[in-house]
Amino acid sequence: MPTKQQLRNIYSRERKKKYFEIDQNFFKPLINLLNKLQQKKNVFLSLYYPSNYEVNTLKILKLLKGKKNIKVLLPVIRSNNKMTFTKWDTLDVLKINRFGILEPINKKKSYIPNVALVPLLAYDKNNFRLGYGKGYYDRFFNKYLSSNKDILTIGVAFSFQKYNKLPTSNFDVKLDYILTEKGII
Secondary structure, three states, X not given: OOOHHHHHHHHHHHHHHHOOOOOHHHHHHHXXXXXXXXXXOOEEEEXXXXXXXXXXXXXXXXXXXXXXXXXXXXXXXXXXXXEEEEEOOOOXXXXXXXXXXXXXXXXXXXXXXXXXXXXXXXXXXXXXXXXXXXXXHHHHHHHHHOOOOOOEEEEEXXXXXXXXXXXXXXXXXXXXXXXXXXXXX
16 A cells, blocks of 8 residues: 555646646535525635645635625644634735745634635545645644534545545544535535
């Protein structure tokens, strides 16, 4: 079985080679889910700002127009190597963090998302994800899922990023769903 690092290398190349631009319809299954959730409470939806051939989560923003009960969050990497989420609007200024990823200018107020769209390099049939190896999302979810079980975790990927069974550890967080161009799994 390949190691996690070998799989990262394989799926980074694969995603770059097979990447395609999606349209907003990619997110329609998610919008249906969010519409149900927002009837009960405010939704704090965390996105990631796409880079390195990731699925472009910014396409969902057109579908969210006019939905006042849905607040968009983006991750911020803090100096203590912890990840938090802050509110973001498309007109807000972004900066490039030390990993070359755009994030909001460091805001003081952090939020815990109740729906989190999570980037990944690969996913498997058990909804485990292969991330980039820094553990930011796993650390965040391990901390908050134990006390706040209503965070819905959704990996966002292309269907070609599926791997049969990824190597996992006790630290790895199983996602609730995977969203691809073929729908929600």
